[in-house]
Amino acid sequence: MPTAGEIEAALYKLAPRALAAEWDNVGLLAGRADREVRKILVSLDITEAVVEEAERMGADLIVSHHPLIFHPAKSVTDRDPAGRLLLRLMEAGLSAVCMHTNLDAARGGVNDALAAALGLDTAAPLSEGGIERVGMLPEALPLPEFLAKVKAALSPSGMRYADGGRPIRKVAVGGGACGDFLWEAAAIGCDAFVTADLKYNHFLDAQALGLTVIDAGHFPTEDVVCPVLVNYLGAQFPQLAIQKSASHREAIQYYV
Numbered sequence: 001m002p003t004a005g006e007i008e009a010a011l012y013k014l015a016p017r018a019l020a021a022e023w024d025n026v027g028l029l030a031g032r033a034d035r036e037v038r039k040i041l042v043s044l045d046i047t048e049a050v051v052e053e054a055e056r057m058g059a060d061l062i063v064s065h066h067p068l069i070f071h072p073a074k075s076v077t078d079r080d081p082a083g084r085l086l087l088r089l090m091e092a093g094l095s096a097v098c099m100h101t102n103l104d105a106a107r108g109g110v111n112d113a114l115a116a117a118l119g120l121d122t123a124a125p126l127s128e129g130g131i132e133r134v135g136m137l138p139e140a141l142p143l144p145e146f147l148a149k150v151k152a153a154l155s156p157s158g159m160r161y162a163d164g165g166r167p168i169r170k171v172a173v174g175g176g177a178c179g180d181f182l183w184e185a186a187a188i189g190c191d192a193f194v195t196a197d198l199k200y201n202h203f204l205d206a207q208a209l210g211l212t213v214i215d216a217g218h219f220p221t222e223d224v225v226c227p228v229l230v231n232y233l234g235a236q237f238p239q240l241a242i243q244k245s246a247s248h249r250e251a252i253q254y255y256v
Contacts, residue, residue, distance in 0.1 A: 004031050014099075030090065038241065039057055044223045046066075060093070064097075065103060065110070110175040111123075113224040115135050119137060122136060123135035127184050134172040146212075150214055172194070179197065
């Protein structure tokens, strides 16, 4: 059976470590590199509910997008949520491999998966070295139809948007918090930008630029990569049992 270190190495072939931002924390973040793995649970985040699901499954490893450890830990105790999570993970004998901004930027990673989910053709990087993607819809759509398409593709709990005032054909996407790239999207003639975690000024700026922006949520715009990871790991390690988390869902709810 492959080890956690070997699975980490295989994931780096998909999402090279060099693509990760300097501030990021990626790779094998918990567990022994030489431990054999038979079952893997894939999730966008590692939460206590995900660890409990991994325990029920009998998993040896959790592969996630968001890092298990992001800020430096001063202690690992049961006195805070991060400490409790790490303790439970280690006490269960679970390892964790996390692929974050390197998976955002990688070909076939988060943003290619998001572009594919929205039916964009010939998706390419929005800018040189950028993680975002831009592509074309098969035909121009009025905004209400495009909103319905995004809703059907990503199943968000809700969406926030600003109308750029024109039909939608050329679309930029950025999974997670990519609002600061809306000017690049407008500069290359995009009709819409689908991303998440937009601030008030992003909507004002988009209206001034004549660009439709859609905040479809952090979880929905990035969770699309989890099936990609399941399929990739299944092809690399067909002897393993690999499944996507069923317990991890959108944390944000909307009251309208």
